[in-house]
Amino acid sequence: MRISTSMMFERSQNAMQGRQSDLSKVGEQVANGKRIVSPSDDPRAASQALIVKQDQAVQEQYKDSRVTANNTLSLQxxxxxxxxxxxxxxxxxxxxxGNGTYTDSDRASVATELEGLYNQMLGLANTRDSSGQYMFSGSQGDVxxxxxxxxxxxxxxxxxxxxxxxxxxASRSMNVNAAGSEVFKVPATKGGDAESDLFKVFEKAIETLxxxxxxxxxxELRADLDQANRRIDSGSDNILSVRSAIGSKLNELEVLGDIGDTRTISNKIALSDLEDLDYAEAISRYTLGQIGLEASQKMFMQTQQTSLFSLIR
Structure with missing residues (x-):
């Protein structure tokens, strides 16, 4: 096949442009620090990297949920x-x-102190979280x-x-609310006292005093105070049980957080293996690319000077 001068020119030009494109791509990789600048650089690795990034985004969402849950439960x-x-x-x-030597005035003074605790308890029961929602309203935080x-x-x-x-x-949905009807209830006691709530217990004790x-x-008054003590013990045990359940959830969140951190590290390592650039190898390719580009430019210049007349002396 006859190779014309124009064909030689076109091939030399294409070779030079190809070298320029390769050198530009390597330069872009070095500038970004990434081996994959566009999916076409390595379609398979780019696809795997996308899957890892999607999982990383999901893990970040779970992490945010754990932080919110931890803050809510810790406040509770x-x-x-x-x-x-x-x-x-x-x-x-x-x-x-209940001291038998106390006068009515002494008992009234104790009742006043108990009223102060009663008001404190009401304030705790109506505690709001950091977002302004009532903490012990169940799912109705605005109530x-x-x-x-x-x-x-x-x-x-x-x-x-x-x-x-x-x-x-991924496989754990955690209930983080607290219903005040359960938190502040007083279960029935062994002494035969019916179920009640702490507010009624305090109100009755204050009235008695x-x-x-x-x-x-x-x-009768002494029996009422004895009953108040039993019910407070029962209410304290109930709150201790609620606190125990909250503590178990906080421990679980800590374990899930450790697992999540491990996944995050694994994802970062996987992304690094897929995308990060080997600078030594890239610089070596860049140097070879420069040499190749210079050679192709020289060949292009020689091709431009080649004609039938240049051979006639």
Missing amino acids: ENTLNSMSDLLTSAKGLIIKG KPFETSADGTVEAYAGDTQPLNMQVD KTPQTAENQD
């Missing part, structure tokens, strides 16, 4: 820890108020769980008991 745990301390103080006051009536007593629980689930891992003591009602 701290609040209930305060409740436990409050109930311990309340029991001490009720025992003190105040415990309102007071005109006579100062606490009305019935206004929230719900629906779970508020958060997806904290404010009632003037006589020879006729002395035994």
Whole structure:
């Protein structure tokens, strides 16, 4: 086949442009620090990298959910820890108020202290989280769980008991809400006391302490205070049980967080293997590319100067 001058010119030009394109691609890889600048550089690796990135994005979502769940549960745990301390103080006051040597004035003074704890308990029960939602309203965070009536007593629980689930891992959905009706309830006691709630227990104890003591009602008042103590013990045990459940969830979140961190590290290593550039190898290719480009440019220049007339002397 006859090779014309124009064909030689075109081939030399294509060779030079190809070298320029290869050199430009290597330069772009070095500048970005990535072996895959566009999917066409390595379609298989680019596809695998996309899968890893998608999994990494999902893991980040789970991580955010775990952080939110941890913050919510930690606040609940701290609040209930305060409740436990409050109930311990309340029991001490009720025992003190049952002292047979106390006068009505002394008992009234104890009742005033107990009222202070009662108001503190109501404040804890209506605690809001960092987003302004009521913590003990179940899934209805915008509803105040415990309102007071005109006579100062606490009305019935206004929230719900629906779970508020958060997806904290691929196969784990965790309920992070707390229904005040369950948290502040007083289970039936072994002494035969019916189920109640802590607000009613406090209200009854305060009323008892404010009632003037006589020879006729002395035994009844003492029995009422004994019952208040039993119910406070039952309520304390219930709160301890709730705190235990919260603690188990916090421990689980910590384990899931460690697993998630391991996945994140594995994904980063996988992405690095797929995408990161071997600088030594890339610079070597860049140097060879420069040599090849210079050679192709020289050949192109020689081709431009080649003609039939240049051979005639």
